[in-house]
Amino acid sequence: MLLFRSIxxxxxxxxxxxxxxxxxxxxxxxxxxxxxxxVERGVSVFSVGLxxxxxxxxxxxxxxxxxxxxxxxxxxxxxxxxxEISAMNSMGISYWQxxxxxxxxxxxxxxxxxxITLWLQPAGYAAFEQVxxxxxxxxxxxxxxxxxxxxxxxxxxxxxxxxxxxxxxSGVFITDLKLTQDSMVTLADRGRIEIREGERDLLLNLxxxxxxxxxxxxxxxxxxxxxxxYIFRPPQIVPSTKGGHIWGVPTKALxxxxxxxxxxxxxxxxxxxxxxxxxxxxxxxxxxxNIRQGRSGAYLRGLIxxxxxxxxxxxxxxxxxxxxYQPYVLWMPPLLIWLFGLYGLHKSNxxxxxxxxxxxxxxxxxxxxxxxxxxxxxxxxxxxxxPLWSRGLGDVYMRQMFLM
Numbered sequence: 380m381l382l383f384r385s386i387x388x389x390x391x392x393x394x395x396x397x398x399x400x401x402x403x404x405x406x407x408x409x410x411x412x413x414x415x416x417x418v419e420r421g422v423s424v425f426s427v428g429l430x431x432x433x434x435x436x437x438x439x440x441x442x443x444x445x446x447x448x449x450x451x452x453x454x455x456x457x458x459x460x461x462x463e464i465s466a467m468n469s470m471g472i473s474y475w476q477x478x479x480x481x482x483x484x485x486x487x488x489x490x491x492x493x494x495i496t497l498w499l500q501p502a503g504y505a506a507f508e509q510v511x512x513x514x515x516x517x518x519x520x521x522x523x524x525x526x527x528x529x530x531x532x533x534x535x536x537x538x539x540x541x542x543x544x545x546x547x548x549s550g551v552f553i554t555d556l557k558l559t560q561d562s563m564v565t566l567a568d569r570g571r572i573e574i575r576e577g578e579r580d581l582l583l584n585l586x587x588x589x590x591x592x593x594x595x596x597x598x599x600x601x602x603x604x605x606x607x608x609y610i611f612r613p614p615q616i617v618p619s620t621k622g623g624h625i626w627g628v629p630t631k632a633l634x635x636x637x638x639x640x641x642x643x644x645x646x647x648x649x650x651x652x653x654x655x656x657x658x659x660x661x662x663x664x665x666x667x668x669n670i671r672q673g674r675s676g677a678y679l680r681g682l683i684x685x686x687x688x689x690x691x692x693x694x695x696x697x698x699x700x701x702x703x704y705q706p707y708v709l710w711m712p713p714l715l716i717w718l719f720g721l722y723g724l725h726k727s728n729x730x731x732x733x734x735x736x737x738x739x740x741x742x743x744x745x746x747x748x749x750x751x752x753x754x755x756x757x758x759x760x761x762x763x764x765x766p767l768w769s770r771g772l773g774d775v776y777m778r779q780m781f782l783m
Contacts, residue, residue, distance in 0.1 A: 382472070386454070386480040394450035394484075401442040401449075402435075409434055420518050426510060433507035436499040437626075443492045444654040445685065451481055451659055452681040455666020456674050464667070474724060478663040485659025492652030497630045500648075505627035512574045519581060520546050520572055530556070539570070547571050551585060553609065564591040565609065575610075583609040639706075643699050646706035650713060654688060657716035664723030688716050 413431055416422035458464050458477075467477060522531050529537040534557070540550025548570040555562045567588030575582045590602040625644050628636075633645040665680045691712035698704040 382467070382476075383480050386477070387484060389454055390450050390480070390484050393453045394446050394488075397446040397449040398439075398442055401445055402438050405438050405442060406431070406434070416514070421521075422514055422518065426514055429510050430507055430514075433503040433510065436495045436503040440492060440496050440500055440651060443488055443495075444651075444658055447485060447488050447655045447658045448662060448681050448685055451484075451662035452666045452677055455663060456668055456677050459666065459668045459677075460674065474663065478660070478724060481659045481663050482656065485656035488655035488659070489652045492655055493649075496648040496652055501627055501629055505629075508627055516572060516574050516581060523548070523572075551583075551588070558593075560593060562593050565589075565607070566591075567607065580610060585609055642706045643709075646699075646709045647696075650709045653710075653713040654716065657713040657720065658684070658688075661716055661720030661723060664720065664726065684716070684719075688712050691715060 410431065413427045417424060417427055464477070519531070523529055523537065523539060523542065525539055525541050527538075531537075534555060536554050536556055538552040539548045542548050549568065551565070551567040551570040553565040555564075565585065565588060567585035569586045571584050573582045573584060585607040586605065588604055588607060590604065590607070592600050592602065594600065625640060628641070628644070630645065630648060633641045633648075661684055662681060665684060666677050668674055668677045692709075695708045695711050698708050699706050
């Protein structure tokens with residue numbers, strides 16, 4: 380119990396350090412653009428801080444699994460180089476017992492990530508969109524000044540005669556920046572900018588106006604209106620997110636929706652967190668170092684593991700999106716990494732009889748195939764040659780003395 384607690388506590392510090400550094404690196408682009416809002420557009424620090432806070436769950440859902448890999452490999456390398464692994468083996472402590480705190484740490488991280496992906500991330504993204512639209516409306520209203528031509532909207536020129544304290548406009552004039560045969564000029568007595576939250580853009584409501592249309596062959600005509608809605612999509616003042624609309628949908632709403640996109644998003648939220656426990660299991664055998672390779676071999680194996688996982692994840696996502704596979708294939712990357720880790724534990728002389736009995740009932744694993752690639756990944760402790768009746772290095776050395 381004391382050993383279990385000691386290993387678990389030693390995982391916390393490198394995990395938090397890795398989490399902080401990786402989250403900062405991942406959010407640098409967003410931080411840079413949000414700082415520009417303060418410097419160039421005069422957005423309040425409070426609004427910028429809120430937007431960054433609401434984006435934080437999205438960053439953490441990516442950096443939490445990576446932090447598990449870094450913390451596990453760092454601790455396993457230290458335990459190996461300090462000969463603590465060998466000392467534990469000589470005391471009869473198996474690798475499975477050593478791996479238990481890693482497994483529990485991965486389970487805790489998986490639980491935290493599930494809370495983030497299922498609840499905090501969609502709520503944070505929806506709140507981020509609301510703050511973004513409010514900032515967008517405020518900045519657009521500030522740029523619209525009476526008796527000043529406004530070129531902030533792509534391809535359009537906006538001019539107003541007056542604007543009161545309630546942001547109501549009067550004497551509105553809108554025209555195309557480049558006049559062509561299909562140009563349109565809009566005049567209105569009154570106008571007001573509103574937010575279309577569903578479409579995430581701005582709407583200019585015009586009242587009592589006239590539209591001048593210039594058609595081909597001097598086909599000129601006018602259209603009078605009492606109300607006219609003019610949609611504006613100003614330049615992005617915050618980072619745009621591809622396909623981000625569904626990110627803000629609550630998980631409960633996804634469960635009630637049977638569309639393919641909703642199912643895919645739901646499975647992404649459910650499967651991504653399980654990479655934490657899969658990485659924790661896999662990094663116990665991968666963190667064992669060979670004296671000839673040194674520490675670089677363990678770090679390289681961890682890097683290859685992460686790269687392999689995300690290649691599998693992108694492949695499963697592509698199969699679901701473009702190849703009409705069911706979203707269940709999104710379970711494949713964490714499951715394969717988890718089985719990979721179990722095989723590594725078995726090859727590293729771990730007593731997995733209870734786990735293997737369950738796996739054998741599903742299907743027998745071909746254990747006779749040992750490729751050079753797997754030999755590189757999983758290192759055995761030097762001196763242990765008969766794992767079935769060896770309790771550790773101490774027993775091996777004792778038998779060698781009797782045989783001499």
